[in-house]
Amino acid sequence: MSKMIAIRAAYGEALAKLGEANEKVVVLDADLAHATMTATFGERFPERFFNAGIAEANMVDMAAGLSTMGYIPFASTFAIFGAGRAYDQVRNGCAYPGFNVKFGMTHAGITLGEDGGSHQAIEDIALMRVIPGMTVIVPCDARETERAVWAAAQIEGPVYLRLARLPSPVFDEEMPFEVGKANVLREGKDAAVIACGIMVAPVLECARRLEEEGMSLTVINMHTIKPIDRECITKYAGLCKQVITVEEHSVIGGLGDAVGSVLLEEQCSALFKKIGVQDCFGQSGKPEELLEEYGLSEKQIYNQIKGVLRA
Template sequence: MSEVKRIATRVSYGQTLAELGAEHDDIFVLDADLAASTQTGIFKKVFPERHIDCGIAEANMMSMAAGIASTGKTVFASSFAMFAAGRAFEQVRNSIGYSKLNVKIGATHAGVSVGEDGASHQCIEDMALMRAIPGMVVISPADDIEARAAVRAAYEYEGPVYLRLGRLAVPIINDHEDYKFELGKGVVLREGKDITIIATGLCVKEAVEATEKLVADGVDVNLINIHTVKPIDEDLVVEAAKKTKKVVTVEEHTVIGGLGSAVCDVLCRKAPSQVLKIGIQDIFGESGPALELLKKYELDAEGIYKQVNAFLSE
């Protein structure tokens, strides 16, 4: 059996930016001395006149992005999630969000899967921060195919977008002809009636594997991939909750303010349900191999399977 193809979504981001750059001359790409890591160097090599290295000055980069966007250009501003969402939050909020400018934030190296870089670089709060900014679209793609589609959708969308991308190479799971990416719309991966699992980002693949184990045990799982955390697909979430009564959310992010909170915000208003939020439980990450960290925080398939089983028995 051939090995499953794995690609980091940050690579998908860089490659798609270069493709878009060839198609649209209004695109400018900014980075903060991390072109190799964020993969914006791919764009820089082809279109050096439309790439600006802003140095290790992320807040300044966001202000520059806002200025360029105010002239009618589409700007992709890129850095690690910790710096793009954390260090530059004020500029993202006031210069980009408040002004509703056409800036797309390519935030790579999100979550604990950054690995050995440790807690200081493992941004697990970024979706919470970006969700709180009025009008900000938040996207967390699951694989290469979804990431490429998300970057293109971000370009087509008029307004600010936060793209959450990873360092770790992840398997491709959306390689089928009927796959369709649409902003604000979730993807049903499996219909079921016993319990709903809603996952985002790299956790989608782990949720798929956990679902296979649960189905083998006789549990009829309803599995959903939510790539757009904001605006979330409210109709799909409500429909699923009404059908299964129990809902599990899975994310490589703190359980405070991310996907789980977005789902609960919807359900408390429209379909009160039991919800289990699987994610980082109000603690910081730590240095270690990415896969070992996912296992430690029970974000791998076995950890998800274990937690869902416990939730089912309640």
């Protein structure tokens, strides 16, 4: 992992490339185009870019209407506004009728930073995965983001893309990407650690450090939260007997609960631990300080995983 690129920046570039290949792609934003990076698309295709202003609900309804005309709309704003403020329009205006709308929501999680708890979406995965028919994707780096955008355009129906704000490591090797199919990045026998989004890179580094201490981890990039890769979860729960999830999201309703449901339904006899934001709101601070505050720094993840392995 040699380069650092913001997932939101990769999203903007991917939209522009997709727009060149498919004239049916249109993009909407709610007055945050330079933050969500949809401005990249708007500059190249101004006739297919629509700024709804600070009116997220209107933006989602506009996207719904465009979808009924055969367009493939990507609606973007901060995750807290798109998944939260406009929830009714996402649910009833798009998902309920099964409209072909894509939601590219950026600045998700506590690493939004100084804007504080009112702007930090730590419950958006939970809100989106509970909506019938909604596909939920959380890419881990810039390369995966581009592939996720193209995949979303091929899906008939609503898709939620959860996108991070800060520059994050880009994996040197390009991983395969298939919606609903997890990527196993490392094979091990002592525990299976399942992560998504920007937590994948620190988990992989923790696995490398723990290997030096004689502990072996399987690391799984669960980029699709819904539909989730049940086969992968059950396979490695059986092989490793210990499953740990790591997410920059509340431990209630997110990746951890999605994995836990599979373990329960499939009657997997594995120890299970969720690492993420506990039942609390975020607060204002620098992203690295917030990760430390909420137990999600690389060092803290390492210590928590090590604690499970030595229990």
